Amino acid sequence: MKRTWWKESVIYQIYPRSFNDTTGNGIGDIPGIIQKLDYIKSLGVDVIWLCPVYESPNDDNGYDISDYRKISAEFGGQDAFNELLDKVHGYGMKLVMDLVANHSSDEHFWFTEAKKSKDNPYRDYYIWKDGKGDQPPNNWVSFFSGSAWKKDDTTNQYFLHLFTKKQPDLNWENPKVRQEIYDIIEFWSEKGVDGFRMDVISLISKLQDFPPLDTSDYGEIIRSYYANGPRIHEYLHEMNQKVLSKYDIMTVGEGPGIDLENGPLYVNEDREELNMVFHFDHMFIDNGPLGKYDPVAVNLPRFKKVFSDWDKRLHPKGWGSIFLGNHDFSRMVSRFGNDGEYRTQSAKLLAALLLTLRGTPYIYQGDEIGMTNVAFSTIDDYNDVETVNAWKEAEASGRDMKKFLNGVHRQSRDNARTPMQWDASAYAGFSDHKPWLQINPNYKSVNVAAAEDSVDSILQFYKEMISLRKEYSTLVYGDFKDLAPEHLQLFVYVRKDEAAEFLILHNFSEEEVTWPDMPKLDQYKLLKSNYASAEASKTLQPWQTKIFLKQ
Ligand code: ISL
Numbered sequence: 001m002k003r004t005w006w007k008e009s010v011i012y013q014i015y016p017r018s019f020n021d022t023t024g025n026g027i028g029d030i031p032g033i034i035q036k037l038d039y040i041k042s043l044g045v046d047v048i049w050l051c052p053v054y055e056s057p058n059d060d061n062g063y064d065i066s067d068y069r070k071i072s073a074e075f076g077g078q079d080a081f082n083e084l085l086d087k088v089h090g091y092g093m094k095l096v097m098d099l100v101a102n103h104s105s106d107e108h109f110w111f112t113e114a115k116k117s118k119d120n121p122y123r124d125y126y127i128w129k130d131g132k133g134d135q136p137p138n139n140w141v142s143f144f145s146g147s148a149w150k151k152d153d154t155t156n157q158y159f160l161h162l163f164t165k166k167q168p169d170l171n172w173e174n175p176k177v178r179q180e181i182y183d184i185i186e187f188w189s190e191k192g193v194d195g196f197r198m199d200v201i202s203l204i205s206k207l208q209d210f211p212p213l214d215t216s217d218y219g220e221i222i223r224s225y226y227a228n229g230p231r232i233h234e235y236l237h238e239m240n241q242k243v244l245s246k247y248d249i250m251t252v253g254e255g256p257g258i259d260l261e262n263g264p265l266y267v268n269e270d271r272e273e274l275n276m277v278f279h280f281d282h283m284f285i286d287n288g289p290l291g292k293y294d295p296v297a298v299n300l301p302r303f304k305k306v307f308s309d310w311d312k313r314l315h316p317k318g319w320g321s322i323f324l325g326n327h328d329f330s331r332m333v334s335r336f337g338n339d340g341e342y343r344t345q346s347a348k349l350l351a352a353l354l355l356t357l358r359g360t361p362y363i364y365q366g367d368e369i370g371m372t373n374v375a376f377s378t379i380d381d382y383n384d385v386e387t388v389n390a391w392k393e394a395e396a397s398g399r400d401m402k403k404f405l406n407g408v409h410r411q412s413r414d415n416a417r418t419p420m421q422w423d424a425s426a427y428a429g430f431s432d433h434k435p436w437l438q439i440n441p442n443y444k445s446v447n448v449a450a451a452e453d454s455v456d457s458i459l460q461f462y463k464e465m466i467s468l469r470k471e472y473s474t475l476v477y478g479d480f481k482d483l484a485p486e487h488l489q490l491f492v493y494v495r496k497d498e499a500a501e502f503l504i505l506h507n508f509s510e511e512e513v514t515w516p517d518m519p520k521l522d523q524y525k526l527l528k529s530n531y532a533s534a535e536a537s538k539t540l541q542p543w544q545t546k547i548f549l550k551q
Pocket residue numbers: 060063064100143163199200254256292327328329386413
């Protein structure tokens with residue numbers, strides 16, 4: 001297996017709107033990130049991934065870009081970005097940007113031109129179709145509820161938008177569109193950016209016959225109609241050859257519909273497409289019969305199987321990304337851990353998991369202090385377009401809205417978007433103005449300042465785990481094997497290569513659990529635990545992690 005910097009890196013994801021506000025408008029900004037670089041560096045991470053900071057009308061918080069070469073003035077503009085990039089490099093870290101290439105904003109100049117007439121030179125930058133009578137061209141639905149088509153009155157045709165109406169899909173069949181995107185990648189790479197996280201890249205190649213959906217199963221719609229289109233790998237290879245391969249940059253493609261079967265096609269190094277992908281096999285694991293807002297308990301054997309299967313499937317030619325949360329999902333401690341009595345222990349356990357699996361670990365801002373889900377009492381307090389649209393749709397279809405609000409509490413993307421909790425002062429030290437999204441009321445106890453003051457905080461544990469991963473390359477490259485795949489409470493695995501062998505146990509339950517198959521303990525040294533005092537035994541306390549090193 002080839003060794004590279006991005007396999008050895010630990011990545012820290014920033015959602016700039018919610019990170020740190022220096023201008024007092026309640027919205028995080030780039031100077032706010034610069035102010036916190038000491039903090040980020042102190043974690044021991046190597047790479048910062050910035051969610052979109054380009055000019056945008058913010059219909060989907062930056063995932064609707066109106067100018068790919070301009071940094072949003074609200075975030076501080078180009079000068080602030082240049083300073084950030086310089087400083088990040090000065091700290092010996094790298095900076096990865098988000099690239100949203102499946103769609104632009106409807107306020108992008110390409111689209112305002114395209115709308116003007118059927119023969120406008122930009123018309124074919126987007127996907128236009130005639131309606132069927134007074135109905136849209138087909139029954140495709142948007143990820144964010146409702147039809148995926150919007151009629152434009154000027155030309156009486158419909159355009160495709162898999163996300164909001166303000167995010168028209170780009171037409172990748174058009175070579176000019178592809179060249180525009182490659183030029184944008186080149187533009188930022190020339191400025192010294194160290195890589196790209198490519199938003200919904202699995203969706204860029206569309207089925208050209210736009211077949212009508214014959215299922216309402218959301219996963220099936222994505223897999224069979226929207227994702228992994230006929231030319232996806234041709235496009236990614238072309239992108240790689242034309243631009244990516246000219247730079248020492250990393251790429252991670254985000255993708256609904258990327259699965260075990262097609263995953264290697266994106267990341268197998270011989271194919272020269274992308275370095276890594278984000279799949280969602282473990283992230284949709286708790287969706288219930290009525291979908292995302294009807295969550296069910298996470299089944300541990302299934303959860304473990306996702307990691308084992310992907311590890312087996314990708315190696316040795318591909319490389320994985322390990323993440324348990326991001327700006328699109330609820331907080332990892334609330335979802336996969338226990339955000340009540342065992343918040344500290346379970347957040348540490350999840351940190352240990354994140355940092356001891358094979359694949360590049362991605363830490364989402366705030367998870368390093370164990371930030372939790374939030375439960376606003378009314379839908380009016382939610383901002384996320386996906387949540388708000390899903391709410392309206394549920395209401396219209398007569399669902400039990402009290403139950404739905406519960407689902408929102410558990411599943412809304414806003415759970416991960418509440419402002420970063422820096423200290424116990426007003427607005428959690430995020431801003432001195434009322435923030436764009438309310439602060440989680442637990443900020444008085446859950447915050448960075450408190451965590452920095454404590455020797456056994458979640459934050460401290462993250463730092464220790466990151467440095468452990470740096471100390472032992474076995475934790476990066478070593479083989480992975482699940483020793484108890486069927487166990488309902490424990491996740492037990494080995495990481496092993498010529499240099500070292502680790503035996504790692506996590507107790508995903510509120511009970512004390514003993515692992516009967518534990519090998520003879522005299523061969524093992526207990527290297528680390530998330531409990532202050534831990535015995536080198538085969539018994540684990542609630543949410544306990546034990547990391548053993550073979551002697
Ligand atoms: O958020 C999701 C599940 O709740 C996903 O379906 C999500 O919409 C999908 O993973 C794509 O996400 C990415 O593209 C979206 C943007 O809203 C997300 O923030 C982004 O990460 C459209 O650009």
